[in-house]
Amino acid sequence: MKKAVGKTILVTGATKGLGRALSYYFAKEGAVVHGCGRDLQGLRLLAADLPEPSQFCEVNVADDGQVEQWSKRVIAEVGAPDLVINNAAMINRNARLWELSADEICEGWNVNVLGVTHVIRHFVPAMLKRGTGVVVNFSSGWGRSTSAEVASYCASKWAIEGLTQAFAQDLTESGKSVVAVAVNPGIIDTQMLRSCFGSAASHYPNPEEWVRRAGPFLLSLNARHHGRSLDIPGESATWRSE
Ligand SMILES: NC(=O)c1ccc[n+]([C@@H]2O[C@H](COP(=O)([O-])OP(=O)(O)OC[C@H]3O[C@@H](n4cnc5c(N)ncnc54)[C@H](OP(=O)(O)O)[C@@H]3O)[C@@H](O)[C@H]2O)c1
Numbered sequence: 001m002k003k004a005v006g007k008t009i010l011v012t013g014a015t016k017g018l019g020r021a022l023s024y025y026f027a028k029e030g031a032v033v034h035g036c037g038r039d040l041q042g043l044r045l046l047a048a049d050l051p052e053p054s055q056f057c058e059v060n061v062a063d064d065g066q067v068e069q070w071s072k073r074v075i076a077e078v079g080a081p082d083l084v085i086n087n088a089a090m091i092n093r094n095a096r097l098w099e100l101s102a103d104e105i106c107e108g109w110n111v112n113v114l115g116v117t118h119v120i121r122h123f124v125p126a127m128l129k130r131g132t133g134v135v136v137n138f139s140s141g142w143g144r145s146t147s148a149e150v151a152s153y154c155a156s157k158w159a160i161e162g163l164t165q166a167f168a169q170d171l172t173e174s175g176k177s178v179v180a181v182a183v184n185p186g187i188i189d190t191q192m193l194r195s196c197f198g199s200a201a202s203h204y205p206n207p208e209e210w211v212r213r214a215g216p217f218l219l220s221l222n223a224r225h226h227g228r229s230l231d232i233p234g235e236s237a238t239w240r241s242e
Contacts, residue, residue, distance in 0.1 A: 003219050005030035010074065010081040012061050012119060013088030015042025017190035018138070018214070021207035022085060025215035027054055034074045034081070036061065037088070053078070061088045061115030062107075071122035080126035085218065086116045086137045089156075091192050097151040105152045112156035113163070120167065124178065131176045134221050137164045139182040139229065141236075150196060161229055168227035179226045185214060186235025210235065 009026045013019040014035025020042070023035045027050045036059035037043055046056040055077075059070045074081070089112045092104050116137055127133035142150060143157030164182040171178050187193065188210045193201040214232045221230075 002028075002030035003216065007031045007082040007219075008074075008078045008080075009033050010084045010119075010123065011035040012059075012086055012115065013037055014046060014056055015039040017192060018185055018188060018207050018210065019085070019087040020046070021211040022087065022215060022218070023050060023054075023056075025211045026219075029215070029219070031083075032078055034078070036070060061118060062110035064114075064118045064121075067115075067118040068122050071119075071126075075123070075126045080130045080133060081123060082133055083218070083221075084119065084123055084127075084133070084135045086119055086135065088115055089138065089192070091150065091153045091195055094149040094196055096149060100152060108152050109156055109159075112153070113159045116160060116163065127178050128171075128174055128176050132178065134179045134181070135167075136218060136221065137180070137182050139164075139184045141184055141187065143182065143184065144229070164229070165227060172226070177223060179221065179223055181221060181225050181227070182229045183218070184229070184231045186210065186232050188235075204236070 004026055009031045011019050011023050011033060014023045015037030016039070019035065023033050023046060026033050033050060033054040035046060035056045038058060038060050040058060043056045043058060057070055059066045061067055090108055092100055092108050120135065124135065137160050139160045140157040142154045143161045146154045161182050164180055168180040171180055187204045189201045189204045189206045193204065213234050217232055
């Protein structure tokens with residue numbers, strides 16, 4: 001039986017890697033998927049494979065105005081999402097912290113941290129109004145541990161862990177049944193992993209293998225998980241320090 005019939009699921013960063021694999025998985029399970037990204041070719045491919053009522057839009061999550069417009073369109077068409085996957089993120093080139101420019105560091109934080117806050121601010125009020133929903137903020141092994149040459153990314157993912165816990169407390173105080181969790185997806189062979197691990201990324205599962213465990217797990221999240229920092233069962237939880 002399909003596991004997501006009747007659900008509307010929002011996936012940021014749907015054009016590649018984990019977000020792309022999740023979009024296909026959720027659509028296959030019967031969900032209406034609203035995904036975003038900046039890569040027009042990737043968005044066209046998704047729209048061709050996963051037709052309406054699913055929709056894939058050009059949205060830069062670092063741009064508050066673009067996220068606001070997207071939220072208005074999605075909520076007007078399908079109402080508040082049942083599940084939000086804050087997946088979009090980037091990693092800087094491998095470099096010691098002082099070797100990155102201020103612009104490079106800001107770019108990462110604008111996507112990885114502010115992007116998540118923009119999505120929460122524009123979609124969660126409608127979820128609260130309805131009184132239900134789940135928000136998943138993708139963290140990382142590097143949101144709970146550290147390595148050299150990825151300090152700015154580590155800091156952004158540690159921020160996601162803290163942000164998610166405090167956001168979950170806000171939700172608890174609201175008295176509504178909207179759930180927030182931080183999820184470390186594991187270690188998966190994507191463009192992001194290739195950027196930091198090089199060819200060693202091929203030792204890890206690809207997104208299509210990963211989604212077989214991750215997809216059902218993400219659909220199973222509920223009030224019991226509220227405020228927790230979770231790992232995908234069966235996935236390596238910690239990045240290897242090279
Ligand atoms: N792969 C791993 O081993 C691993 C491990 C731990 C955590 N994670 C986390 O898992 C998530 C997915 O990672 P991934 O490995 O799938 O990365 P990826 O292959 O590099 O894909 C990143 C996705 O994010 C989108 N994106 C980046 N900046 C964006 C922006 N400003 N606005 C909208 N979309 C944006 C990209 O789309 P466009 O290019 O179209 O904008 C792309 O679809 C991230 O949160 C990452 O930190 C991954």
